[in-house]
Amino acid sequence: MDKLVFVVILAASLVTAWWSRGGKRHDEIHDYFVASRQFGGILLFFLAVGETYSLGVLTAFPGGIYLHGTPFCIWFIGYVVLAFPVGYFLAPLIWQAARRYDPVTVADLFRRHFNSRVLEILVSLIAILFMIPWGIIQFMGLTMVLQGLGFTLPAWVLMTAGALLAYTYTAMSGIRAPAYVSVIKDTLLLAAIIVVGIAVFRLPHGYRTALRGIDEPVFTGRDIRMMTTNILFQASGLFLFPAAIASFFTARSPQTIRRAMIAMPLYMVMFAFLILTAFYARGAFGPGLSPNHIFIDTARRILSPWLIGVVAGGAALSGLVVLASTCLVIGPLLTHNLLKGLTEKQQKSGAQFISVVYLIASMLGATFAASIAATMNNLTYFGLTQFLPGILIIGLNLTAPARAVAAGLITGVVIPSVLFLSGVDTGGINPGLIGLAFNALIVVTLTIYSRHGMSDNGLAGTRR
Template sequence: MILALTLAVVFATMAGAILSARRQAKARTLTEWAVGGRKFGVLIFWFLNAGEIYTTFAVLGISGFAWAHGAPAYLALTSVSLSAALGYWLMPLIWNAGRRYGLVTQADFFAAHYQATWLGVVVGLAGIAALIVYVQIQIVALSLIVRMTLGTDVSITMAAIIAAVVMLSFVYFAGLRSAAFAAGVKDVLMVVIVITLCATVASKVGATSMLDVYALAQDSFPGIGRLPGLQPEAGLSTVWLMTSALNVALGNWILPHLFQLCFSAGSEATIRRNAIWQPLYSLSYFFILLLGFAALLAGTQPAGGDTNAVLLQFVADRYPAWAVGIFAGTACLLALVPGSVLLLTAGSIFSRNVLLPLRPGLSDRATLLASRLSMIAFATVAVWLTLGGSKSLVEIGLSAYAAIGMLAPGVYFAFIWKRAHAIGVFAGLVAGYLALLLPAAQALWGALLPGWEPGLIAMAINAAVAAAVSIAWPRPAARAVAPA
């Protein structure tokens, strides 16, 4: 029954998504495929954008993080609200630049604004690398669900391959429009399921109400509700929470798929309405944290102590098979929808900003084909990363935000500082990545700034070097995209 219901939820959504996209318009060009023809209204844009709140990172990752650490999982509440506040200002600027100059990808923006095709190539490659790490999150989660439904006889390798194949087939034919339809379905389903689980969870762990679950957790595990949480040795202090939340907020709209998503909106009002209401949507994390604490009270022990599988194991242990099947199917959509958008964005960047500068004579059809074929390669790399790592979804997510945060100074300078130029931005990128990735630098930050999110430190160094070089280096004369 579990397998049948899981497949029913997934395949019904996939069929509806593809049919919906085909009825509206067949993706014949890269622009139509990658940004939906720049026509998305409030509802579709809401589900694609605010729907980022309901991903495997959010539901499986944060609940598992709450189970393992307690209060540090409050990072989800703070970072989403900060991101929405910043997005209210930044997203319309990105949208205006995209509409005015026909931009499709984030790398397009860098190449056009800084009048440097080579910088677009560099940014494109950096963006693809960060996106592959983010795809890894979805494949990790989806492979867990595959093994739960098909059985542990399915190897981890085979489960990851199945996850990647399903994800590729989901987005391959219809592009962003298929993901938009599926995002609405999975959001509605997950809201209903999470509320239903929370309404019944108290009886599963011996509590009298949802609030009593929090009280029992505090009594049973003193310190769970305050920082540094259940594992003080992990260093998840107040400083860590503040710097990590700020790093996520500054880097959120710099993620290439969200940056590109801004181009798909039909109007500036659509974007601003989304930013106004998104913080309220993030209050649903209250329920996700609740489920993590309930799993801890229930004594849930996922195989191998895998924090990513905590919620799946808790539901499988405490709920009937039909509920497990529906939850597993919806959890599949949590991975498929964002994973598909991530792969689509990576493919768009590769064909348009890496391949096209080398082969400027490519037709739209050839460019679209190159985008689709490159997604297979990126999914393969994500599978390889999945098989070689064992981090929690939250840790992988923070790594992705740290990597993509290196592009943030170039974006913000484009809108607030006329003097910034391509050489300065590139120098900042080099300095930032060295500060983030060199073991000696990591040891230095740990000694000088204990508890700080390394990505935020590297972003600050990046911005400082970019500013210094832009001041010292002669400024180019013109701009293709005028700063706001």
Template sequence: MIIATFALVILLALGAGLLSRRGSKDGIGDFLVGGRSFGPLLLFILGAGEVYSIGTLIGFPGGVYAGGVSYGVWFIGYILLGYCIGYVYAPYLWYAGKIYGAMTLPDVARGHFRSRTLELTLAVTSVLFLIPWGELQLTGLQAAMAGLGVPIDAEVAAISGAALAALFLLLSGLRAPAFVSYVKDVALLLGTVLIGLAAVSKAGGSSAIFEAARAQTGTSHTTMTTSQLTFAMTTIVFQAVGFYAFPFLGQAVFASRSATNLKKVARFNPLYMLMYPFLVVAAFAAVTMLPTKLEGAASNSALMQLSARVLPDWLTGLVAGGAALCAIVVLCGTALGLGSIVSRNIVPGIPETRQRSAVRLVIVIYMAISLVLTLALPQVLLTLINTAYYGTTQGAIVFVAMVFGWRVRPAVLAIGMVIGDLLVVWWYLDKTGPISAFFTEHGINIGAAAFVVNALVVVVGRYAWPAADPVPGLRSLVRRGPSALRSLTPKESV
């Protein structure tokens, strides 16, 4: 019965992917940003599809299961704060996309600051730090299928997931993951709510779940130390700042029909967070309901194993389908984002008429690389997963300067970003070094510390080596109206 329900969910997703071809066109703009035609509902679904990945079902409950409430606080907090920042920032990014004909975040950097160096720096760092993201989704997919007891071989699951993601993208570009997210979100929301409700019912109430977990683990699961609180606060602020620095979320913004649509969607984005109380309850229930204690990486399967124990087989198949689509949709977004950056910003001189073919080629290569790493070297890049957020967020300083119109040279922004990236990799790999030990002892997020250094470099450079010909900030241009925006529009993007 598990396989039957699972297959039904995947078939519905295939149908949605095929449906996404309706109304699609052959131009590169339609393939990468949906022809800038997405309305509020499709934007809402696409945004959630890119944000709530396989980590929602394995990483978050696994972290709460293993580490308690401290993990849940920062995970929930940064997404909610990120939505607040997006309400203000995303419309400016959309205006920049329209002004410069941008389809990637490096496109915006090149157009606004007129700098190939800054464009290339942002593009290369985005690609390097997001290479592990594909392996994360496929490895998470394998863990979810195994935890749910789905009788599918781990290698078959990874190969099928990569193949489906590639198929969806080759069908219609950005439209495919947006349409597939309709099916994915229904399965995800139903699955998480039902697991939480089933656990509460079986335990005799939510209070009984938390009391049983406290009795088994002590107060460590329900309280936070000073260093844990510091880590939660620095992580919330840091990751919220970098929320829209990820390439696939930038493309979702560019896909909007208008800036007004983005503000409409931002008001309702937090509704997706209503599933997290059910995930928290389920994670605490797993502490006492699972027969054996899960240690290390095995804790990531806590929710999946609980689901297999408290839900009937046909609902477990629904959860399995939602988990698979979570991995596939985010894999789609990552592959499309990196394919766009390689074809438009790293490899020079590819005409727009050939970019669609180039993006497709990069997508296939990226899927193959992710699949090989997942199957042959599953632990090699997983050690760098955390650095994806650490490194990608360093590029957020570029867009802060763009919005506020700082008089800063593009070279200074590039230098600050590179220094932040190098520092975060050094501190992450040198865990026993004095600086890393200091951050660990005091609960300081190393990505946030590197971002502060990055920002200091930019601030010093802004005053010591100011730009000779500064570009007005988008905030002031938007306030001045359409005529001011048109004056900044390059001729080639009109």
């Protein structure tokens, strides 16, 4: 029964992706990648939420609570909650910039605002480099969740099927497909999490078992610094992922974005049930289980088979939507920004080819490079959050030398990467926040210096 329900859900997602075409001209690049900037509040809400809540909701969050208890719960909830007011003010600025420059990618914003081809290349390379692990992690999570739910097919079969589905979504209607499929995904994911939480609560002594799993945290000064700086840094970067920025390009108006941002915190109701489930697992099973399987193992023990199929369907679509959206970001960064002179048709077909390459590479990475993927996942925020100073300058329509933004961006990426990979003790301060501080300092310093008579002979000039 569980596998039948699972197959029906995936079939429904394909029908939805096909229906999302709606007679639109998907040969036009702006419709294919940014839906001609015509998404209303509901679709934008589900698309942005789809980028924010991936398979980590079912794996990393309850697994982190199972391992680390209350401190992990406070950190995770804290940065997600803070990210929404950041997005409320930042996302409309991005939309206003998109209206001025008509971009397809985040690299377009930097090139057109700062009039710098080298800055466009730099932003494209950083975005691609730090998005590669995202696909690897989605395939790893997809395989882990489905096998944990009792799907005994080999990992490569599950990943190949996932890659085919993700590519099919994008080929059917571009960005519209993951947006519409996200409606199904989020509905199922939310329903599955709430059902598991309620089932735990209804178990004999379920609530008392969960209370037994709650620890009394003791925070050192280092712990507080670590939690505070992690929350600040990751909240600043959550909506700077290239796929998140691209989702803002699709909105009809800044008011549409603000309405979506106001509604997004309501989605966090699921965390209450995930927390209950995770603490129940701590109290009921004790240490020694695989953290990433905690939610899945609990669900299998207490749910009926058809509900297991619902959980599997929601989990699979969580990974597939992120994979499809990432393909629609990496493709144009290569064919539109790094390669010049291609027609719109060539850009679209080239992006689809790159999507296949990206999916295959991600599958291989998930199979052979799990340790590298885990390390790069920690680096992802270090890289992508460094877009913040440049995005603020673009969004506020300010003037700054292209060389200042490029120098800050390079410094901001290198410092946390070196600190993290070399194991330097930062006293509990997030290395990415250190890099971001140096990034902003360099941009401000070089901008002030250039305004005091130094000509900008750097990359290509200042904003036109």
